Amino acid sequence: MSDRSPRNRAPQRRPDKVRQLAYKVIRQVTSEDGYANLVLNKALRDQRLGGRDAAFATELVQGTLRWQGTYDAILARSVSRPLAELDPELLDLLRLGAHQLLNMRVDSYAAVNEMVTLTRAEIGQSRSGLVNAVLRKVSQRSLDQWIAAVAPALDDDLFGHLAVAKAHPRWIVETFADALGTDGDELDELLDADNDPPRVTLVARPGLADLDELVEAGATRGRWSPYAAVLQGGGDPGRISAVSSGRAGVQDEGSQLVAVALASAPLEGSDAKWLDLCAGPGGKSALLAAIVSQRDGVLTAVEPQPHRAELVRSNLRAVPGDHQVLVGDGTKPTWPEGSFDRVLADVPCSGLGALRRRPEARWRRTPEDVEELRPLQERLLDSAITSVRPGGVVAYVTCTPHPREAGSVVDAVLARRSDAVLEDARPLLPGVPALGKGPDIQLWPHLHGTDAMYLALIRRT
Structure with a gap:
């Protein structure tokens, strides 16, 4: 019998399960426009991965997606033909290998061998030679050396x-x-x-949970929000009873601060009816509902997409009061003009302020997306002002610092109306530094450790 008989071949090595999971998640994100955090969390649950394996998989996925553009520039110098001619599944394998070699403490020999094994398992033996050659070339320089070269x-x-x-x-x-x-x-x-992975930040919804409970569960107090706590060392926040029961939630401190600012704005007269005009998935709705409940008031949350409206209801499940979740278009109010005392208009935007937690978004968004969203943002702000009573306040919020989605929208809408004025929002967040020149507020990851949230406070006259 020939030595090449299948009976005498050494069995093929199985790919590392964590790298294989990471690769499958990356493929789903890049080929199906999936959201990395949602796809990854589901994969980790399905495979019952936790601890060090979950942390390794998270860094493989998030890091590869975050540094994709840099790796493509490096791979373009390491492959003999244009990257556009490579099959997408092969390119994702090379990116995953490059991340291990250039940005993780993975031994280069082990990283290359593991990626060759994964290549055989996922796309076939014929591609393994190219992956081996390209990644060995990548491994010959450090990230800084490659950046200097490309x-x-x-x-x-x-x-x-x-x-x-x-x-x-x-x-x-x-x-x-x-x-x-x-x-x-x-x-x-x-x-x-x-490019720094964000910390897991929790919100203790007032009247339902307090910070001491979250601290006892292993978190530390946040820097700015009176309701914020940071879960040290990451981990699954769902293991904390306050989170699993809905009395607390996962929420960036910047998102908490814009809700706190709206709730803190001085108001004369009634203060019992609040509106969240663009509510899904409901994190800010839950915080506002908890605050207004303590004032014997109610929140109305509006969300156009039914499945996201269900997320809002889920977030509100633990909050007492007769709060409403409506499925509808915030630009076409079904309520009378001037029905509310406070209105939050957290409008759809490019999300450029949340690139820490959505690394894939930076490669998906385009300048055209910003311009396409602009008319909707203006209509929603106009609707928000019409929905608030005279003397009431509106918070216009975006998770982006792009001027075309932030102050420019506010200026355009107020220029068309004679019944609303922009007020200085900075005094509403005492103790928080570097909020900008005013009267609006801009938070930043490098200054505040938050998403880059924008807030303008508008009072109807």
Whole structure:
């Protein structure tokens, strides 16, 4: 019998299960426009991975997606044909390998071998030689050395250099520079902060849970919000009883602060009817409902998509009171003008302020997306002002620092109305520094450790 008989072949190595899971998640994100956090969390639950395996898988997925543009620039120098000619599944394997070699403490020999084994299992033996050759070439330089080789020179093209070195599309780098009003060290700090995985931040919904309970469960108090706690070392927040019961939730501290600012704005007269005009998935709705419940008031939450309206209801399940969740279009109110005392208009936006937690978004969004959203943002703010009573307040909120989605929208709407004025929101967040020139507020990852939330406070006259 020939030595090449299948009976005499050594059995093929099985791929590492964590890397295989990470690869499958990345494929679902890049090929099906999945959301990395949702797809990854489901995969971890399905495979019952926890502890170090879950942490390793998370870094593989999030890091590969976050640094995708930088790795593509490096791989373009390491592959003999244009990346556009590579099959997408092969390109994702190479990106996953590059992340282990350049940004993780994985032995290069082990990383290459594991990726070759994974290639055989996922897309076939014929591709394994190319993966082996390309990743070995990538492993010959450090990340800094590769960036020096593939990025434009810093002095010749600052934004082009930062786009490669900091893994952001050039147009986003330019947008951030415009929003900051600088292209110096602060821009560098912001881009670095965008590449730091965010901490798991919790909110103790007032009247339902307190910070001491979350601290006893292993969290530490947040920096700015009176309701915030940070879960140290990551882990599953669902293991905390206050979270699993809905008395607390997972919510970025920036999202808490804009809700706190709206609830803290001075108001004369009635203060019992609040509106969340764009409520899904309901984190801010739950915090506002908990606050207004303590004032014997109620919240109405509006969400156009039925499945997201169900998420809002789920978030409100533990909050006492006759709060309503309506499925409807916030630009076409079904309630009389001036029905509410306070209104939150947290409008759909590009999400450029949340790139820490949604790393895939930076490669999906385009400048055209910003312009397409602009008319909807203006209509929603106009509807919010019409929905609030004279003397009442509106919080216009976006999770983006892009001027076209932030102050420019407010200016355009107020220019068409004579019954609303912009007020200084900064005094509503005492103790929080560097809120901007005012009267609106801009939070930043590098300054506040939050998403880059924008807030304008508008009072109807």
